[in-house]
Amino acid sequence: xxxxxxxxxxxxxxxxxxxxxxxxxxxxxxxxxxxxxxxxxxxxxxxxxxxxxxxxxxxxxxxxxxxx
Amino acid sequence: xxxxxxxxxxxxxxxxxxxxxxxxxxxxxxxxxxxxxxxxxxxxxxxxxxxxxxxxxxxxxxxxxxxx
DNA sequence: TATAACCACGGATTATAATCCGTATTTTTT
DNA sequence: AAAAAATACGGATTATAATCCGTGGTTATA
Numbered sequence: 001x002x003x004x005x006x007x008x009x010x011x012x013x014x015x016x017x018x019x020x021x022x023x024x025x026x027x028x029x030x031x032x033x034x035x036x037x038x039x040x041x042x043x044x045x046x047x048x049x050x051x052x053x054x055x056x057x058x059x060x061x062x063x064x065x066x067x068x
Numbered sequence: 069x070x071x072x073x074x075x076x077x078x079x080x081x082x083x084x085x086x087x088x089x090x091x092x093x094x095x096x097x098x099x100x101x102x103x104x105x106x107x108x109x110x111x112x113x114x115x116x117x118x119x120x121x122x123x124x125x126x127x128x129x130x131x132x133x134x135x136x
Numbered sequence: 137t138a139t140a141a142c143c144a145c146g147g148a149t150t151a152t153a154a155t156c157c158g159t160a161t162t163t164t165t166t
Numbered sequence: 167a168a169a170a171a172a173t174a175c176g177g178a179t180t181a182t183a184a185t186c187c188g189t190g191g192t193t194a195t196a
Contacts, residue, residue, distance in 0.1 A: 004121060022172060033155050038174065045153070048114045048183075049135075053072060064132035067117070090142060101185050106144065113183070116153075 006043030007068035013041040015059045015066065030054045074111030075136035081109040083127045083134065098122045 016026050027037035032051065039045045040055075049063075056063040084094050095105035100119065107113045108123075117131070124131040 036154060046116045046118045048116050049076065049120065050072065050114045052117060064135050067132050104184060
């Protein structure tokens with residue numbers, strides 16, 4: 001999508017790997033679609049603040065730390 | 069909308085007042101609609117991270133500092 | 137007290153975020 | 167090497183973010 005989305009996606013992916021879970025598992029916990037989680041990590045989409053907070057909550061970090 | 073949007077809107081409003089500009093002026097600088105800027109500050113909408121960054125840039129602060 | 141600048145609020149439309157499938161490929165495990 | 171798990175990727179649809187334009191009310195300024 002753009003540099004912002006790509007950097008954010010990379011941060012989310014890194015944090016997810018740290019916690020040792022799959023994309024599908026994280027998507028399920030966040031209550032969002034598995035294919036969409038893939039697009040987020042690849043930086044193909046421009047997510048809303050609400051989704052950012054849901055993801056941060058499941059990754060046990062603040063929303064701010066996920067931002068580039 | 070919800071507590072998150074309201075808190076974010078309040079933060080944006082506070083930062084905007086600090087810089088002493090109007091909603092309309094900020095909206096114009098960010099390249100987004102004036103009525104939408106009002107809804108953001110009132111916490112009526114769920115904005116995307118792209119918009120968050122545009123607003124932060126014009127308010128001379130990081131996107132993270134605008135988050136609740 | 138006018139006049140103007142600023143903000144709240146709304147309805148209708150357009151753009152796009154997010155979902156719901158599916159399948160092919162890659163990576164990991166046995 | 168085979169099986170299983172994880173990821174990439176895509177098309178079609180639905181939900182909603184964002185725009186466009188208008189009006190009424192409230193607060194500063196002349």
